[in-house]
Amino acid sequence: MEKFELEPKLKDEIRSRVLGDGFMKIVQSVRRGGAVFRIAMRPVEIGGERRFQAEMTDDGQVQVKNLDADAAAAGLEEILAQKGARELHLMTGRGDLHVRVTRKGRVVVSRSAEMDREVVVLPHDRVKRLPLSAFDSAALLRATGIADGSGKVRASMRGKYDQVNEFLRMVGETVRHDGQGSFTVVDCGCGKAYLTLALACYLVEVMKIPTAKVVGVDRRGDVVESARRMAAQLDLGGRVSFEEADIAAFTPPGGAADMVVSLHACDTATDEALAKAVEWKTKYVLSAPCCQHELQKALGHGRSAGGDAFAGLLRQSILRERLCDILTDSFRAMIMRILGYRVQVVEFVSPDATARNIMLRCESGVKSGQAAAVGEYLALRDFWQVTPWLETRLAPILSKHLERFA
């Protein structure tokens, strides 16, 4: 057997799991230089018959084919014959199989515990496509520089392309709107506006919210200027606008917003965006924090917060940094929960792409000031003997809830 090759027994297992009952999805990703070649196959239903849908993504170009059982079996053989470092993930109703072939050709196999998962086979037209392929995004991708003049995604922008897709996918999963009435979004710390512009297109063209208006806010005049030029070039004038301002100093028209997004705005700018979302009575918040320095200062060397048990951890700067990131995001999630938001902390892009891949997905609609939420927050805060910046910032709204349980 050659290096990089899967054992015959493992190949047989994969064949029987893909071609047998309970198959859900197989995905193989192969890195070639800077680019990733990805092939995914899943069962679909076409005209009442079982078929397989294969989606090939090569350096950002996506091709989708519907296959009958013979063609799917042939496609699977190509997947299994692949050489080089790669990752293969197979999902079935009974559980998952994960195969990683390292750069040195070592094959590492892991299996989830046995499970009894429901297998839903969707009609082929309901299988989700990449959000950027769900509308004519060619001009957008060219104008933002994600694609070159011929429409091909640039190798250097591959990560951005994936990030925009994942972000739009999350917007699609989060927002519910009947297309009537206004829908105002504020993108806090919009930077070069890749997400702002894509979001404006997606809300109108895919989510069918013709009234959607997106405002990008950034304190850097140069990025705001270039974002305005791109919006004009794309003829998005009515849907998108940009303001040069600090998030703290910005208020949307009417003083309210339906959605606030904040991706990788630095340090406490994320807190400011969350605070604004609360003050603007925003229904949806999607926030991916960036660098977070505040707690690191508070838990610096020599500090015994958390008890001496943590001294060894806090002394190591990398571990201290990661711990502080996790604590900061936990405090944020808990404060939003106290203030009436249902909060999920999710990974929104692969950890391979960036370590900063945590997103807080918040939706208003739960009772604020619930004893359990306040109690959990106070217990964690008092254990670490810190006052998170978001608590200070939102004191006028938050303190009445905290004081009742202090």
Ligand SMILES: C[S@@+](CC[C@H](N)C(=O)[O-])C[C@H]1O[C@@H](n2cnc3c(N)ncnc32)[C@H](O)[C@@H]1O
């Ligand atoms: C890393 S970039 C992220 C850009 C964009 N959200 C994205 O994910 O592609 C962060 C941006 O936030 C802006 N920013 C940071 N703090 C800010 C603040 N307090 N007010 C306004 N903009 C801010 C910076 O100027 C920068 O353009």
